Amino acid sequence: LTSDLLVNGAWKDKKFKLYNFDALGASLQIGHLHPLLKVRHEFRKIFLEMGFTEMPSNNYIESSFWNFDALFQPQQHPARDAHDTFFISEPCLSTKFPMEYLERVRTVHSKGAYGSQGYRYDWKLEEAQKNLLRTHTTSNSARMLYKLMEKGDFKPIKYFSIDRVFRNETLDATHLAEFHQVEGVIADYNLTLGNLIGTLYEFFSKLGITQLQFKPAYNPYTEPSMEIFCFHNGLEKWIEIGNSGMFRPEMLLPMNLPPDVNVIAWGLSLERPTMIKYCLNNIRDLVGPKVDM
Numbered sequence: 109l110t111s112d113l114l115v116n117g118a119w120k121d122k123k124f125k126l127y128n129f130d131a132l133g134a135s136l137q138i139g140h141l142h143p144l145l146k147v148r149h150e151f152r153k154i155f156l157e158m159g160f161t162e163m164p165s166n167n168y169i170e171s172s173f174w175n176f177d178a179l180f181q182p183q184q185h186p187a188r189d190a191h192d193t194f195f196i197s198e199p200c201l202s203t204k205f206p207m208e209y210l211e212r213v214r215t216v217h218s219k220g221a222y223g224s225q226g227y228r229y230d231w232k233l234e235e236a237q238k239n240l241l242r243t244h245t246t247s248n249s250a251r252m253l254y255k256l257m258e259k260g261d262f263k264p265i266k267y268f269s270i271d272r273v274f275r276n277e278t279l280d281a282t283h284l285a286e287f288h289q290v291e292g293v294i295a296d297y298n299l300t301l302g303n304l305i306g307t308l309y310e311f312f313s314k315l316g317i318t319q320l321q322f323k324p325a326y327n328p329y330t331e332p333s334m335e336i337f338c339f340h341n342g343l344e345k346w347i348e349i350g351n352s353g354m355f356r357p358e359m360l361l362p363m364n365l366p367p368d369v370n371v372i373a374w375g376l377s378l379e380r381p382t383m384i385k386y387c388l389n390n391i392r393d394l395v396g397p398k399v400d401m
């Protein structure tokens with residue numbers, strides 16, 4: 109049946125078969141979910157099953173204060189200079205900070221406090237004001253932990269975020285200047301490294317990963333810190349699958365968190381598991397314009 113048949117009335121002389129109301133419609137070549145978004149959905153489901161709440165993380169631009177200083181990362185740390193970080197020229201500086209908290213951060217960096225000797229350097233507000241593209245989502249974890257105490261009384265939390273982070277790194281087949289960081293954070297009374305290890309076993313077991321190994325590592329904001337490895341049956345080898353640790357007192361106590369509250373956290377990328385799941389060797393097959401070299 110065509111529009112011409114309908115217009116010129118020729119349809120009247122045609123024989124039509126009965127309409128099959130059970131027939132499926134023609135399959136349309138419509139859009140597909142991006143692999144990264146499918147894997148993000150899997151991680152989000154795992155966190156929600158484990159009782160975690162998603163943190164707001166739509167602030168790609170962050171101040172150096174929240175991205176570094178609040179995390180007890182010293183102002184002279186190499187990660188803070190332009191070869192690792194994208195600084196923003198407009199607006200170049202943030203000016204709104206919780207000043208009482210900022211002063212406690214200044215003290216713990218410059219003179220030490222809470223039993224820590226600090227880094228003994230002249231901490232500068234101008235350095236903390238510099239805006240950048242966040243290098244990790246841990247800046248949002250710091251914001252959320254600080255918010256916990258704004259209301260005065262601490263209550264235990266389990267937060268997560270999965271969002272874009274930016275590093276001024278050398279590009280190669282597996283590294284772009286940005287990636288998606290997956291991060292989990294738990295704050296509760298008297299948490300131990302055992303709680304972190306147990307949580308990591310539970311989290312990764314939901315990805316089918318049961319053989320984990322942990323290697324001591326260093327992060328400016330966690331002590332102890334551990335790199336996480338798993339034996340990947342498909343790849344027949346041990347691979348690094350993330351990093352983790354317990355936030356330092358020098359990060360938590362300036363936030364006025366109770367001294368018997370500990371915070372355990374871990375992170376991984378979204379791109380690496382997605383590339384493995386979809387057997388991609390070059391990250392450009394996952395993101396970025398399709399360019400035939």
Ligand SMILES: COC[C@@H]1[C@H](c2ccc(C#Cc3ccccc3)cc2)[C@@H]2CN(C(=O)Nc3ccc(OC4CC4)cc3)C[C@@H](O)[C@@H](O)CN12
Pocket residue numbers: 246289290291315317327330340347348349350351352353373374375376377378380381384
């Ligand atoms: C500059 O590189 C950062 C990124 C990214 C990363 C590293 C650390 C964190 C973190 C953290 C953290 C630590 C303490 C407290 C809070 C957050 C987040 C992302 C991955 C972390 N990594 C990573 O994702 N690897 C990975 C993860 C899952 C996976 O799934 C497969 C099914 C088995 C496979 C691989 C490890 C390496 O790939 C590493 O070379 C690259 N890392």
